[in-house]
Amino acid sequence: MKPWSTLALVLGLTGASLAAGAVREEALVRVNDHVVTRAELEQHIRMAQPEVPKHSLEAPPLGYERLETEMKKRALRALVRRRVLLDAAREQYVMDEQYEVVLDAFAEEQLRKFEARIGSRLKARVKLSEMGLTAAQYRKLQVDNALVSQLLWEKVYSDISIAPAEVRQYYVAHRDEFQVPAVLAYRQILFAVVEPADVPQMQTRAAAVLREIEGGAGFALMADRYSADRDAYPGGLHEVKLPEDNLDWRPQAVEGLEVGQISAVRQVTGGYAIVKFERLTSGRVLTFTEAQARIEQDLLARRRMDAEEAYAERLEGKALVDYYPAAKDLGL
Numbered sequence: 198m199k200p201w202s203t204l205a206l207v208l209g210l211t212g213a214s215l216a217a218g219a220v221r222e223e224a225l226v227r228v229n230d231h232v233v234t235r236a237e238l239e240q241h242i243r244m245a246q247p248e249v250p251k252h253s254l255e256a257p258p259l260g261y262e263r264l265e266t267e268m269k270k271r272a273l274r275a276l277v278r279r280r281v282l283l284d285a286a287r288e289q290y291v292m293d294e295q296y297e298v299v300l301d302a303f304a305e306e307q308l309r310k311f312e313a314r315i316g317s318r319l320k321a322r323v324k325l326s327e328m329g330l331t332a333a334q335y336r337k338l339q340v341d342n343a344l345v346s347q348l349l350w351e352k353v354y355s356d357i358s359i360a361p362a363e364v365r366q367y368y369v370a371h372r373d374e375f376q377v378p379a380v381l382a383y384r385q386i387l388f389a390v391v392e393p394a395d396v397p398q399m400q401t402r403a404a405a406v407l408r409e410i411e412g413g414a415g416f417a418l419m420a421d422r423y424s425a426d427r428d429a430y431p432g433g434l435h436e437v438k439l440p441e442d443n444l445d446w447r448p449q450a451v452e453g454l455e456v457g458q459i460s461a462v463r464q465v466t467g468g469y470a471i472v473k474f475e476r477l478t479s480g481r482v483l484t485f486t487e488a489q490a491r492i493e494q495d496l497l498a499r500r501r502m503d504a505e506e507a508y509a510e511r512l513e514g515k516a517l518v519d520y521y522p523a524a525k526d527l528g529l
Contacts, residue, residue, distance in 0.1 A: 225273060225524045228280040229517050233273065240329050242272050270527040279345070281512045286344035289351075303343055304336035311335070353504045359496045367492050368485050375488045379444055379480040383451050383472055384416050384433035389425035390468035403462040403469045410459060416473045425468070434475070441480070 222234035290296065312321040325335055368375070386406060388399040406423050410416055420433025427433070437448055454460055454474040462469055 223523050224521045225527075226277060226521060227517070227519045228277055229284050231280050231284075233276050233280065235523065238269060238273055238276060241276060242268065244328055245272070266527060273524065273527055277518060278509050278513065281516045281518075282345045282348065282509055283341055284516065285512050286348040289348055290344060300340045300343060301336070304339040307339040308332060308336055349505055349508070353508050354501050357497065357500050357504060359493050359500070363496060364489055364492045365485065367496060368488055372482055375483040377478075377481050377483060378441070379439040380436055380476075380478045381439055381447065381451070382434060382436045382475040382478075383448070383454075384420055384475055385430070385435060385450055385473075386416075386420045386424045386433050386471045387426050387465070387467065388423070388469045399469050400462065403471060407459075407462055407471050410471065416459070433473075439480075444480075 222236040224232050224234055225238060226233045308321075312318045315321040315324050322332065325332060330338075386403075388403045388406075390396055390399050402423070406419055410419055417432035417434070421427050421431065424430065424433050435448075435450070439446060450465065450470070450472050451474045454472065456474050456477055458474050460470075460472040462471055464470075
């Protein structure tokens, strides 16, 4: 199977009627023989962007109602585009029994990978249920994604390339994009103090950990074992970008330390800590050799996206797309 297309990834799990009885929901638009319903639209929005309580955000410039309408409008356009591509893919690949077997195996593999990412089959089923999907629907969506990806690869991506001269020209014209800031890195093992009564215990624990480090124990390993913030900072590693106008600035954590030095147990905000000044990297501009692969990938992605958009627009122009009155609420 060819690499996933940008559009297939962006739209993700959005192609089909997803819930039992969806066809009885309010119809928004007919795309060839498929009707996109309000339920399908709302589910796509939930899956693409988890809901954030309004009270936790500053009011957007356009206002919530207008912003929500614009979001729904874009989501509906994405669903229409997705259906047009899927219909073209199914017309292109008239599938025999062997093809169906291959796709079914692919979809099952994707489901197993999803379960592994979530942690277990039971947790995955719960997650799918929250998304309004059954395992069978998830597998079907993987098949649809694979078909769209294959279509785009053959009809759009396969003929697109970036010439070496284009990469060089972009680097010369956009050198500021490849500026790497000065970075200071340190490792910290934090012993959090919640109550004043915890102080003696934390001081004793910190002193014991310091003795282990001085005895040869790896700092990063000890941070993963003992630091109160180890989940946020694996290996205790903190990386700080130095301000361009003050490269001599140092965070409080490394005060008095030189690169490579380890502090004594010191009091910090929230408790006590042991700190190792890991490294100090000067700011610089990436060389062309260092930036070449990134530039080529970015230019290729942009060119593919533009070509994909043009191809999808041509398909949509030939498709039967009919917006129902309910879609007028979204400005379509």
